Amino acid sequence: MDKVAIVTGSSSGIGFETALALAREGYHTYATMRDIRKGSKILDIAKKEDLKIEVVELDVNNESTIKKAVEKIVNEKNRIDVLVNNAGYFLVGCLEDLSIGDLKDQFETNFFGVVRTIQAVLPTMRSQKSGIIVNISSVAGRIGFPVTPGYISSKFALEGLSESMRYELFPFGIKTIIIEPGVIKTNLFATLKNTTKANSPYKEMADKVMKGLVMMSEMGTPPQEVAKTIIKAITSENPLPRYPVGNDAIMFLEAKKDKTDIEFENYIKKELFS
Template sequence: MKKVILITGASSGMGKVFAQDLAKEGHIVYGAARRTDLLNDLSKQGVQTISLDVTDDESMKFCVQTILEKEGRIDVLVNNAGYGSYGTIEDVSMEEAKRQLDVNVFGLARMTQLVLPGMRKQKSGKIINISSIGGKIATPFGAWYHASKFAVEGMSDSLRLEVAPFGIDVVVIEPGGVKSEWATIAYENLIKTTENTAYKDMADKFKQAFEKTIAKNAEPQVISRLVSKAISAKRPKTRYVGGYMAKPALFFRKWLGDRTMDKVLLSQLPK
């Protein structure tokens, strides 16, 4: 069945692939992003594009209202907008920490608030939150990013219980390593914030370790297939996992104690 789907953060990476793939499946897809110039190629592929800044309330309200006026409904919201701000807790400014949470948590929550009244009225809908295995496992230097994704995990669990009586599903997608600009942004922030600090040597080793894995990261289509599966399923899973090392990492996190997990994570840094 053709659905009206709104995807945030559709200008690059996974969000762009979600929009392309779901449009090919015949859905009415709205790809939303702040960098609208990067949405032009989506327009040529049958995706409706719309401006959206998830840190601006008026922008979020305008986006949702525009779609509702044109289509009469929003069946699926894919909360994909987000980024990774890396650096130590000691060195990252509170301003940047708040921005990380504003984009990854509060923007997601506000978009959810805006689409829920319509979904409740039609007694159906799906909220798909793009989290990360970083919402279950924390690495050095990613405290604010992990805090945001841990929050998305908990928020999604509460939301799922609240909206179940209205026929609305809440799904969490937990990607592992996926090819995108995410890593570049995260590591640039890391090097910038630790350049002249006591953590510089450790940060350099951390970046070296993860640069070795970038080539092994999964194509975003792997996660796109999970999103499509969640949308088409009559009773979707509450969580879907995919991408490089996602399932093994979550397996170890589940069964290893904190101290052992710490040793495993730190062992990945070059000597």
């Protein structure tokens, strides 16, 4: 019987590489994405490597597409072994520059989209008494940074959700894993939404932070490393609750662990503004 995996946001970056990695591990992988026209690249690779990958439409903001996708998968395979919640986007702008609509949109995708998809697969995982849910968070799910409070708060929320799920789901044999990448070489910055206007009092700060993030992304961790970490986690008998990915993520988390709150705040100020 095929092991079955679902990956959201599979058209590029982490989702793309994770779908390929799962298929190479023998999973029948459903690479889901909002626009299936973007699935040609992964299907070409699957054909060349003889991988079991199917591209399926799934928009995490559209409950009907989630229901339709999950019903199709369960009807075809009668099981779901792994769900990787990867779909999301990066909202830039200091709090005063963000509208309530901006924040709602960010949470709609990065948080509620994850909730919708998890709720859709849980009945199947519970009935089979097994399953693994992998939530792609970020080092920004545990550390606050300026200029991205919308994105960061959505990831903080995802971390809390994931911790709670671990308690709720372990009696049913379902494992929950959090992946915390640092800055990854993806098109995240090409698709980000920046709300900072030319006359914003935070313009100078935003420009400086964004310049630093773009530089970091050019030297960032390849998305393949995130995919490798996910494979390591799901194939572990007792996976850890969290897996940081990337030297920058590990560096920041170690610094936060070793410093007082004020010391860490001064450390971040020095890193970002000096």
